[in-house]
Amino acid sequence: MDALPSLQNLIIDIQPLKSRIANERNISVDILRLDAIHPIVSGNKLFKLTYFLEQAKNSTHKQIITFGGAYSNHLAATAFACSNAGLKSVGIVRGEKPEKLSHTLKLCLENKMYLEFISRSEYLHINTNNFTDELIKKFGSHILIPEGGFSKKGADGAALICYHYYLKNYSHVCCAIGTATTFAGLIKGSFREMIIGFSVLKNLLDVEERLRYLNVSSSKKYSIIPDYHFGGYAKINSELISFMNLFYDNNKIPLDFVYTGKMMFGVHDLIAKNYFPQGSKLLCIHTGGLQGNKSLPDRMLNF
Numbered sequence: 652m653d654a655l656p657s658l659q660n661l662i663i664d665i666q667p668l669k670s671r672i673a674n675e676r677n678i679s680v681d682i683l684r685l686d687a688i689h690p691i692v693s694g695n696k697l698f699k700l701t702y703f704l705e706q707a708k709n710s711t712h713k714q715i716i717t718f719g720g721a722y723s724n725h726l727a728a729t730a731f732a733c734s735n736a737g738l739k740s741v742g743i744v745r746g747e748k749p750e751k752l753s754h755t756l757k758l759c760l761e762n763k764m765y766l767e768f769i770s771r772s773e774y775l776h777i778n779t780n781n782f783t784d785e786l787i788k789k790f791g792s793h794i795l796i797p798e799g800g801f802s803k804k805g806a807d808g809a810a811l812i813c814y815h816y817y818l819k820n821y822s823h824v825c826c827a828i829g830t831a832t833t834f835a836g837l838i839k840g841s842f843r844e845m846i847i848g849f850s851v852l853k854n855l856l857d858v859e860e861r862l863r864y865l866n867v868s869s870s871k872k873y874s875i876i877p878d879y880h881f882g883g884y885a886k887i888n889s890e891l892i893s894f895m896n897l898f899y900d901n902n903k904i905p906l907d908f909v910y911t912g913k914m915m916f917g918v919h920d921l922i923a924k925n926y927f928p929q930g931s932k933l934l935c936i937h938t939g940g941l942q943g944n945k946s947l948p949d950r951m952l953n954f
């Protein structure tokens with residue numbers, strides 16, 4: 652048996668949310684504050700990294716290489732976690748090096764990640780054997796983490812999130828879907844509860860296929876909600892921003908506009924539409940991502 656990852660020893664806050672429409676239907680809604688693990692780094696990302704970090708720590712090369720775009724929460728989390736664990740990290744970044752680095756990439760540099768910029772056309776080939784051979788030639792031995800942590804190991808790490816609520820008898824657990832790795836982990840770790848995933852991408856039609864690749868058993872209960880992407884990845888409108896501001900006023904909990912804002916909007920909308928049976932006990936996973944809000948215009952958000 653592997654040593655317990657240190658995330659498991661953390662006590663992660665579960666907070667009840669204020670919601671009139673939920674009260675009227677005798678539904679309770681809690682939120683698991685993975686965002687509170689760290690002010691900048693997305694909580695779910697740290698879980699997904701757990702087993703990769705363990706593997707790298709036990710290696711002689713102590714080096715991790717991974718991939719992402721200029722605003723990737725995954726890159727930022729990997730840089731942070733590696734620096735924290737005394738591991739070297741390399742980030743392969745999609746697109747040419749810009750004049751001005753994004754706040755995300757600056758954060759990576761602060762955490763001593765070595766950044767290598769490659770063209771978008773080259774980036775299309777990051778999953779080929781040729782490309783990984785080149786990485787070994789250039790950087791030496793390393794542990795490779797697929798983009799977004801999308802892998803069985805990533806999903807097994809995400810499944811550790813369940814230890815933070817499994818005694819609470821929730822009927823439904825809700826999360827945002829990007830690569831679906833976190834969603835898969837929650838499903839893997841589930842017992843009787845239904846896992847509801849809110850896709851933040853417009854045409855993410857292969858979630859079922861992704862779940863199979865991540866070894867999710869078909870006997871588990873889950874549901875994929877495709878209706879709350881707000882026009883596509885990282886797209887916003889005034890309805891979403893107003894909702895996030897109101898949510899903050901009511902609960903004093905900040906949401907990010909790419910993932911958790913859309914998931915929470917969807918949860919509230921589905922409650923209003925009587926999607927959840929009376930008496931349901933909901934848990935929403937706050938996966939973090941708050942550093943992403945820095946790319947919004949000043950004062951658009953009231954937090």
Ligand SMILES: *Cc1c(COP(=O)(O)O)cnc(C)c1O
Pocket residue numbers: 693695696724725799827828829830831832833834907910911938939940941
């Ligand atoms: C990456 C991310 C997600 C999506 O996680 P996946 O495992 O890729 O589906 C959700 N929320 C936040 C805040 C994220 O940064």
